[in-house]
Amino acid sequence: MESVRPKPRTYGNWRKPTSPGVLGLGLAPTVGLLAGLIVVIFSLLISLLLALLVVVVMCAALGPLMMRDRHGRSGMQWISARMAWTMAKARGQHLYRSGPIGRTPPGTCQLPGLAAKTRLYEAFDAYQRPFGLLHIRSVDDYTAVLQCDADGAALVDDDQIDTWVAYWGQWLSTLGSEPGLVAASITVETAPDTGERLRDEINANMRADAPELARKVLTKVMHDYPEGAARVTTRIALTFEGRAPAGKRRTAGEMATEIGTRLPALSSGLSMTGAGTAVPMRASQIAAAVRVAYDPTVAVLVDRARAEGGPGLRWSEAGPFAAQESWGHYRHDGAYSVTWAMSDAPRGEVFATVLQRLLSPHDDILRKRVTILYRAHDPGTAARIVERDIKDARFKANQAKKASARDSVALTAAEQTALEEATGAGLLRFGMLVTATVDHHDKLELAASAVDNLSASARLVLRRAYGAQASSFAAALPLGLVLPRHVRVPQVLRDSL
Structure with a gap:
């Protein structure tokens, strides 16, 4: 009998939110164009020069909105970003100093930028497990972080990978039904292993009467194995809104109780997704992770202190001593980082291993952090969005006498999304931030070339976050920072441009 090999499963059908308009403009510029044409007609009645x-x-007003680069950014967005960066640099907001000679309270190293107005508490969930609760006071959000021990896809059957992806999609779909959940982020960080955990494990289990051969072998393993080894950590940040549905502002104690009752269910739902055992991170663990991100040279000291059972870092010690933001990179303590933002997801269908190379360690990058950002819509909002997307896709496809292939595919994808949402699927907005950290300025271009190659293999279009390196670096950390909630321009207006 001939055996039939099953066809590999593919994934896709994601769409970028669009706004209906003419001549490549959004809804708001189109309304402005029509209003301007009416003004021109009335101006002709007065004077040709006035018209x-x-x-x-x-x-002059609509021209920059019609010019777009390969990342879909309009000329107006580029001009506003450049002006904001110039004004911030003139006010000295690109510089940060803490410690004894800084402007922070004496003896502290607070976090800079968007994470400056944050506080870290520690509470207990329903299983009496301690967890750190991060309060982002500028927008009144609360974040809890889960640390996972991912299994990896090496030597795993395709059926098992398909099962993991299916359960992961189911876990994401439940986020839209969680009351008060604002966003979720998954951070996969790769860095050189310090070897302290291995040394602590060997020293703790080595007996005094062990044979000499065994002692020599373990000693050689303890000194040689960490060379070239990589450490991969996976963290999931869950961000909740601090205000009740009635608009009442809740205290940190009330949010700790509410989030603590939900963490066991959210963490147990990850057991079938390939994430391994998900446990809440304590306050000291979150502070240590952030401190190492800003200063990678202290990674050895942090692991050694943790192995010796020493006191953990306080939140006031998690920030850098000095930081300086440039137009295209970010310098923090003794390291340099560049952050990219995803401007376009992979087109067409992809396999489950599309991000494998991007998430793997790389020799040219000291520390690499890939953060996938999710914002879930509740079922009622999701139904309205998918129906609106169908109308927008039809409007765009009917503008020309003969619809283009891309418009036809967009209409088909919108109809498929509406069908899946009607049958119970969830709807999420997602993005991605990629941060590459090196220990010397001369290695920045080499790391940038490595990220460009990795993004090409993942079929991603990444754009360097020019003029926003500090905020993008902080958003890529497992802190639960939701960038759209920190922007002064309303989301509705940004979507209509």
């Missing part, structure tokens, strides 16, 4: 002046003003 020409109105046309020039319209072109």
